Amino acid sequence: MKPSLRGILSILLVLALAVALVGCGGEKPAEDANKETPAxxxxxxxxxxxxxxxxxxxxxxxxxxxxxxxxxxxxxxxxxxxxxxxxxxxxxxxxxxxxxxxxxxxxxxxxxxxxxxxxxxxxxxxxxxxxxxxxxxxxxxxxxRMYQARYLSGVVAGKATQSNTIGYVAAFPIPEVIRGINAFTLGVQSVNPNAKVKVVWTNTWYDPAAEKEAGKSLLQAGADVIAQHQDTAGPQQAAEEAGKFGIGYNSDMSKMAPKAVMTSAVWNWGPYYVNTIKAIQAGTWKSEQYWGPMSDNVVDLAPFGPMVSEESKQLVEAKKQEIISGKWDVFTGPIKDQSGQVKVAEGQKMSDAEMLSFDWFVQGVDGTIPK
Known part of the structure; x- marks a missing residue:
């Protein structure tokens, strides 16, 4: 039986469509040419x-x-x-x-x-x-400028201590850590001049067991609040096991020791990373030394635990607003060192260079800086 003209035309149309589809499969359509691929x-x-x-x-x-x-x-x-x-x-x-x-x-x-x-x-x-x-x-x-959040957390600790001994588990004696201890101590003393901050060095950033043991040693020495410059919640867990309080660091550590952690001095790196990548993508990035303040939201305090008093919250909020507004900053004189010598005169403010090279403790710190 001979195929009809309509049948022949149908076959030719199908073949033409097939050829067209094969051609499209080997080349990206024009409208997709600018679409991003994983590469x-x-x-x-x-x-x-x-x-x-x-x-x-x-x-x-x-x-x-x-x-x-x-x-x-x-x-x-x-x-x-x-x-x-x-x-x-x-x-x-x-x-x-x-x-x-x-x-x-x-x-x-x-x-x-x-x-x-x-x-x-x-x-x-x-x-x-x-x-x-x-x-x-x-x-x-x-x-x-974590020292700003450190100061505020020191206010919380100073109001909470009953023994007037606050423990501080510290990693390495570098200016960053020393600056944090000093800021925390100034916050403590702003509300409780009789309190001391006792420092123990671990010489490690990350060692959960060593950090926890350092916290225990401070508790045994009479501390009833444990602060830290360490990477794990070991010191906070030591405080909780002893029925005492603590101040976490880096992230909100209340999940790891909910009965102890009053608040934590925390980092918020996300916005900085986004802004930096956007600048690099736009071709506007230039090498700099960024040291972001609390007003940039790169540092902050975690939410308060239920054990923190309303008075403490109000004191912290008032000081936080002074810091954010730029009306006041932590290392504004008068500030004395451990020996009682005035290192920053009344009304003066330490420069960034001075804060970045801290190698001495303020009055109120119980401890030494290893050479």
Whole structure:
């Protein structure tokens, strides 16, 4: 039976459509030519000194990374945790640059020299180093004025202590940690001049057992409030087990020790990470030493626990507004050192350079700074 003319035309039409579809499959349509593919994404990497599960420092940075990923979907973020400071950091930084990461956030003080060294080999990569002070054309530093939140948390501790001995578990005797201890102590003494802040050094950022033991030693020495500059909630857990109170750090540590934690001095890195990446994408980023104040929301206090009095809350809020407005800042004189010598005269304010190089304790601190 011969095919009809209509049948022949139908067959030819089907064949023509098939050829057209095959052609479209081998070439991206014009309207999709400018659409982003995964390969086009800006690759951003983070290296952490501890695990993201530390509940503290690295955890706070990773919350910032997650915020960045959510706010800027066309960025691809990765992280490597528990990277020791030193030669290992240099190796990891180099590997991240080789894998195509164009922005690398190195989040610990001890990464500073490795960052500077690796950055020289990868001039097309932007490196941001947290808490350091060395820069280059493609290296910037960033940090926040945590001393402002420290002072406010000191007000809470000073109002809460009954023994007038407050323990402070401290990591390393570097200016950042010393500055925090001093700010906290000034806050304590602003509401309780009889209270002392007793310091114990652990010489580690991340060691849950050592941090907890240091907290226990301070409790045994008479402290009834435990503060810290450490990466885990170990000191807060020691306070809770002893039926005492504490001040957390890095992130809200109330989940780890709800009966002890009155508040925490916390980091909020997300907005900084977003602003930095937007500047890099726009081509407007320049190397700088960013030291953000509380008014930038990079540092703050976590919500108060139920054990914090209304009086304490009101005192903190009043002082917080003074800090945010710029009318007053923590290291405004008169300030004396441990020996009673006036280091900052009344009405004077310490410069950033002076605060960034702290190597002495204020009056009210019970402890020494190892050489």
């Amino acid at each position: 086009d994404k800006l690759k951003v990497a983070f290296i952490y000194v501890g695990p993201v599960g530390d509940g503290g420092y690295s955890y706070a940075h990773d919350l910032g990374r997650q915020y960045l990923q959510k706010e800027i979907p066309d960025v691809e973020t990765t992280f490597i945790e528990s990277v020791p400071e030193g030669a290992d950091a240099e190796r990891v930084l180099s590997e991240l640059a080789e894998k195509g990461n164009k922005v690398i956030f190195a989040t610990s003080f001890g990464y500073m020299d490795p960052v500077i060294k690796v950055a020289q080999k990868y001039p097309d990569v932007t490196f941001l180093h947290c808490s350091g002070y060395k820069t280059a054309d493609n290296v910037g530093t960033y940090f926040g």
